[in-house]
Amino acid sequence: MWCRWLCALLVAVLACLLGLLSFLVDLGTSPPRHHEVLVQTSEQYKVIPRATEAEGLPVLVLMTEAINAAMVTHALLVADAAKPFFEVHLASFGGAYAKLLEQSEFQYHALSPQWTEEQSKAIYAADQFESFSNPYTEVLHEQIASSLHLYSTIRPSAVAAFFVLSASISARIARLPLFVDMSMTREYATEPKAIAASIADDGVVTKMGLRMTMSHVASWLMKRMTFIAGPFEAAAREWNITGIHLIWDLMEGDYTVISDIPSWVGVDEKKLPPQVTYVGPLYGKLKMEIPPEVMELREKATQEGQPLIWFAMGSSGQPPLVLSILRELLRQQPRPDSPSWPLELVGGGIWR
Numbered sequence: 637m638w639c640r641w642l643c644a645l646l647v648a649v650l651a652c653l654l655g656l657l658s659f660l661v662d663l664g665t666s667p668p669r670h671h672e673v674l675v676q677t678s679e680q681y682k683v684i685p686r687a688t689e690a691e692g693l694p695v696l697v698l699m700t701e702a703i704n705a706a707m708v709t710h711a712l713l714v715a716d717a718a719k720p721f722f723e724v725h726l727a728s729f730g731g732a733y734a735k736l737l738e739q740s741e742f743q744y745h746a747l748s749p750q751w752t753e754e755q756s757k758a759i760y761a762a763d764q765f766e767s768f769s770n771p772y773t774e775v776l777h778e779q780i781a782s783s784l785h786l787y788s789t790i791r792p793s794a795v796a797a798f799f800v801l802s803a804s805i806s807a808r809i810a811r812l813p814l815f816v817d818m819s820m821t822r823e824y825a826t827e828p829k830a831i832a833a834s835i836a837d838d839g840v841v842t843k844m845g846l847r848m849t850m851s852h853v854a855s856w857l858m859k860r861m862t863f864i865a866g867p868f869e870a871a872a873r874e875w876n877i878t879g880i881h882l883i884w885d886l887m888e889g890d891y892t893v894i895s896d897i898p899s900w901v902g903v904d905e906k907k908l909p910p911q912v913t914y915v916g917p918l919y920g921k922l923k924m925e926i927p928p929e930v931m932e933l934r935e936k937a938t939q940e941g942q943p944l945i946w947f948a949m950g951s952s953g954q955p956p957l958v959l960s961i962l963r964e965l966l967r968q969q970p971r972p973d974s975p976s977w978p979l980e981l982v983g984g985g986i987w988r
């Protein structure tokens with residue numbers, strides 16, 4: 637009797653796990669190295685870019701996810717670099733860092749709907765797999781419509797997206813070249829060495845000697861990940877666009893630039909697909925005053941005769957990953973008076 641109940645329970649648990657797994661990944665797909673998007677949308681939605689000298693410089697619109705500080709600083713850095721060649725426009729669906737865009741010297745467009753605080757938290761929760769709810773389901777169609785209205789108004793020559801996932805559809809509808817700035821592509825994020833670097837040194841997986849084994853399993857699953865991509869695939873079908881199925885299809889454009897450090901994960905940038913270009917880390921350069929706390933830390937480090945590195949990461953900033961990146965940076969740029977810098981965690985995100 638108990639044996640039957642136990643078997644039934646195990647079968648139920650296994651069914652739930654398989655159901656959850658099929659919700660997160662497409663187990664039957666053969667993941668491509670780089671997605672190919674086919675656009676068969678009506679030509680009536682095509683945007684004709686400004687082209688004549690009388691109309692001024694060509695327009696470049698930078699679509700920025702303003703709930704993410706890194707994406708905002710990346711966009712502002714690119715905007716400064718593009719200023720001599722384009723009339724630069726910034727756009728976002730709002731977020732905690734949208735004011736940095738509003739206060740910049742560039743024309744800013746607040747698209748709709750604006751993210752609510754609750755939705756912003758939901759995006760971070762989904763990013764960390766702390767929640768399986770999809771924050772894009774209820775806003776995606778409105779985001780696409782708002783973006784299309786902006787394109788038809790300013791007539792850009794290209795769209796550059798900084799983690800604005802809806803741009804993977806809106807730019808294709810308007811037949812505009814889509815450039816995507818990412819710190820990773822499917823090649824980077826699914827690399828077993830990169831996954832292994834994010835697993836804690838003192839965690840159960842590492843202590844059991846399963847770090848690389850679990851990294852390879854995770855790599856296989858991540859290459860087939862469809863989590864949160866469902867609404868995008870459905871919306872793309874409505875616009876006769878095919879090729880958007882996996883989560884990675886939303887994170888790559890017609891052209892993708894990688895602002896990361898490939899050497900720490902062992903990826904050879906020379907072997908990247910032709911649509912992907914490595915540009916190196918983009919360091920934020922905000923035209924703002926340095927907080928006094930930073931100067932206080934600098935003064936303390938000077939008094940103690942210690943080098944000071946102010947280093948911050950976003951949601952992916954696990955200690956093993958942070959150490960790997962810092963060691964690689966220091967290997968490439970050692971101190972003149974020392975072959976290597978001692979790295980020691982002293983708390984509060986300060987490494988010295």
